[in-house]
Amino acid sequence: MSSRMAKLDRLLALVHALAEDAEGLTLDEMATRIGVNRRTAERMRDIIMMHFDLEDVVDGRVKRWRIVGRLGRMFTQPSPEELAALQTEIDGQHNLGQHARAEILNSLLGKIRGALDAKAKARTAPDLEALAKAQRTLFTAGSAASVPGETLAAVQGAIIAGSMIEFDYRAEGKEEAAWRRVVPYGLIHGSISYLVGKIPSGSLPPVYYRLDRMENVRASNQPGVVPDDFDLDEWLSESFGIWRDAQHDVMLRFKPSAASRAREWRFHPKQHCEDEPDGFLTVSFRAGGLRELAEHLFCWGANVEIRSPDELRSQMVEMLETSLSAHRAN
Structure with a gap:
């Protein structure tokens, strides 16, 4: 795509964004949405204002803009x-x-x-x-489990209604299912789908429930509203994977031969990468789920050094010794 076409594409994308967002967008949000700086977003807003009914909305000390009315078919097709x-x-x-x-x-x-x-x-x-x-979605090896349509519909219905959800849950290793009633905090989708649910009484934090292990799922007659200060993305970032435990400050050091590949890798949403003078790359973040992180780092072999925490290094040593012992025995 030429530079001129790219500019036109971004301008049209911003038109769509201003028409679709009911609350409007700030200049910073416009810039982020289309990948430009604030000054460029301001110039594009002025151009759009010449051709569309662009309304400004004051939200406290923040100013937002939105296109009033609906766009024609040529813009929405x-x-x-x-x-x-x-x-x-x-x-x-x-x-x-x-x-x-x-x-x-x-x-x-x-x-x-x-x-x-x-x-x-x-x-x-x-x-x-x-x-x-x-076009295809890449298939990778890993756990997979189908979810009945009625289970997904029941969970989504409870979230929309703001009610708790009840179900019989067969935990891993258990032969019989146990009744549960939780506040539905969110849904996580992948090769396995999970409900993030919290038992209403007590101070226990939200936990994962696999949707494929839930039976007799139904909305409860008890209200179950998620607290306003709960952020699903923030909660997910507290752990490397599914298993949740105490958070640790993780620091990984990659050899120069693997630094380029590691720089393109996303280990954690809040990771920080730092290039060292000798060609090494340091990746740091804070998260729990050390066992799953160790399992992932296993595939990096000798290209990565675990600087911290000690608990993660111990996990890796244990995995290496167990694997070595099993393969030598055969």
Whole structure:
């Protein structure tokens, strides 16, 4: 894409963003949304103001802007690339065994395509077919579990209604399911889908519940509202993976031969990378879940040195000794 086309693409993207966000966007949010600096976002806002009814909204000491009214069809019509991206996600969810989520997305795709007029359908069909055929979600080895559609619907319904959710839960290693009633704090999707739920009484923190191990799922008649100060992304960042334990200050040092690859790797949402003069790369962050982190670092072999914490280094040594012992025995 040429520089001129890229600028036009960003301008149109900002038009869509200002029309779709009901609360409006600040200049900083505009800049972040389209990947430019604040001054460029300000110039683009002024251009948009010349052609659209751009309303400014004062929110305390912050000023926001939004486009009043709806955009015409020429601005809201989906492109073949957008439709193909959704189709690829649908196929990927099916391949993961997440058929319930795939059906929700497939229903959305059907509604979007159904809203197109005959001319638009004819125009996008060939490109959509070509792109959908040529794109796939990468399959990687790992745990996978299908979730019944009624289970997902019941959990989502409880979240929307602001009520607790009740279910029978068969924990790992247990032969019988036990009744649970929790406040639904959120849903985490991947090859395995989890409910983040908190038992209403007591001070126990929220925990994960695998959706595929939940039975007889139903919304409770008890209200279950998530506290305003709970941030799901912040909660997730407290641990490297699923298992949650005490947080530690993690520091990893990668050899020069692996520094380039490690720099492109995302170990943690809040990681900090620092280049050393001798070509080494240090990656640091704070998180729990040391066992899962050690299992991941295992694949880096001798390219990584665990600087801290000592508990993580001990986990790695234990894994290496166990693996070595098992392979030598055979």
